[in-house]
Amino acid sequence: MPQTTRPELTKEEIIKTAGIIQRSRPAYGALIDFYGQVFAAQAQSRAHIILDPIIIDPALLALKQENGMPLIDPSQFLIDPAQAGILLEKLCDLAAAHAPKLAKTGEKISSALRNGNLDLAPVFLALLNNKEIQKTATLLDVPLEELTFFVFSAMAPSIQSCAVQLAAYLKDAPQLKKGYCPICGSHPDVAFLDQDGTKFLLCSLCAHEWKTRRMGCVFCDSMEKEDQHYFFSSEEKEYRVYLCDNCHNYLKLIDLRELDRSFFPKLEQISTLHLDYKAQEKGYKTPNQTPKE
Ligand SMILES: [Zn+2]
Ligand SMILES: [Zn+2]
Known part of the structure; x- marks a missing residue:
């Protein structure tokens, strides 16, 4: 099973989820409002x-x-x-x-x-x-x-x-568990753990989700334990940010077992920009980014 079986959210569900996130994160209010509408319009267009x-x-x-x-x-x-x-x-x-x-x-x-x-x-x-x-x-x-x-x-x-x-x-392909999208080869921009604790990556371009291994860096394949760290905040148990000291990339991870709302990855990404800033402040980057001086 290379893919998750999560049902896709409807336009109404996206707007509702955006509302829930907005209430818990007032600082993101206007941003979530706009992006919630954008994602809902995209879902409607898909049909x-x-x-x-x-x-x-x-x-x-x-x-x-x-x-x-x-x-x-x-x-x-x-x-x-x-x-x-x-x-x-x-x-x-x-x-x-x-x-x-x-x-x-x-x-x-x-x-x-x-x-x-x-x-x-x-x-x-x-x-x-x-x-x-x-x-x-x-x-x-x-x-x-x-x-x-x-x-x-x-x-x-x-x-x-x-x-x-x-x-x-x-469907019948051997599972690659690589750090790039098996469909289009693009980098993932977020990871998540499903209810069984299985780790998935989400393509930054085509939104395909694929299973990956739990340990090691998805970008450079480093399995060295000393190179792999993560940080999180006790107020946001659903998020973790993985840092790799070998390739200096970071990846945000959402633990669905800690999430008390519908999961719409792009909304979670927008409402965790503070974690991107924090990772970048520490000197880490995403694969498409040049490092901050
Ligand atoms: Zn892709
Ligand atoms: Zn790495």
């Missing part, structure tokens, strides 16, 4: 996505599995342009209503969409190929990272749909 399946040739599949390689490269994910476009407009509206800092960028994207000044297909393609979209950002006169956030958030439901379809190819 309408229509995409052809990604087919992997059996010989290539066997070769990949023999060599412990991911099924596809992120550039092979398919995007439903109609649904991504509708969601992008919705995200711009949400920013206007819930995120003052992003409202201006949202407005500019929205008006470019309305006036036919933004061709989304090449922007989607560039992001999937890990290329910058600076030219579009300059054209729209918006900050690059904000444009990337909006477009990527609009693409995410398509990427997740592809990952769910591709997961069928992993």
Whole structure:
């Protein structure tokens, strides 16, 4: 069983869970409010996505599995342009209503969409190929990272749909227990322990969840006990942050046995930014980050 059997949360359940987190963490109020709405809009969009399946040739599949390689490269994910476009407009509206800092960028994207000044297909393609979209950002006169956030958030439901379809190819595969996503090869951005104490990693790109071993560093495979530490706060027993002194990466872990609400990983991630700051202050980073001086 490479995957968990957790049911996906509905739009209403996401909003409800966001409300519970908000009440327990007032400092995150506005942030959780906005992201809760974003994740709910993405969940709603998922239901309408229509995409052809990604087919992997059996010989290539066997070769990949023999060599412990991911099924596809992120550039092979398919995007439903109609649904991504509708969601992008919705995200711009949400920013206007819930995120003052992003409202201006949202407005500019929205008006470019309305006036036919933004061709989304090449922007989607560039992001999937890990290329910058600076030219579009300059054209729209918006900050690059904000444009990337909006477009990527609009693409995410398509990427997740592809990952769910591709997961069928992993059913009979030997379990790799590697520190990268068996579907797209991306790094995990969070880990969790399920009710049995089994450890899972969650892909930062396609949201696929895969089982991993309990001990050692998932990023560099170091099993040296002296290199592995973790910290936690007694007020937040559901969270732990694992630190590796070999590769200097950190990983947040959520223990579902200590969680008294529905688990929506992306919400937990947003509401634990203080743990990221703490890990970064100690000199650790995520695999895609350059270390803090
Ligand atoms: Zn992935
Ligand atoms: Zn490591």
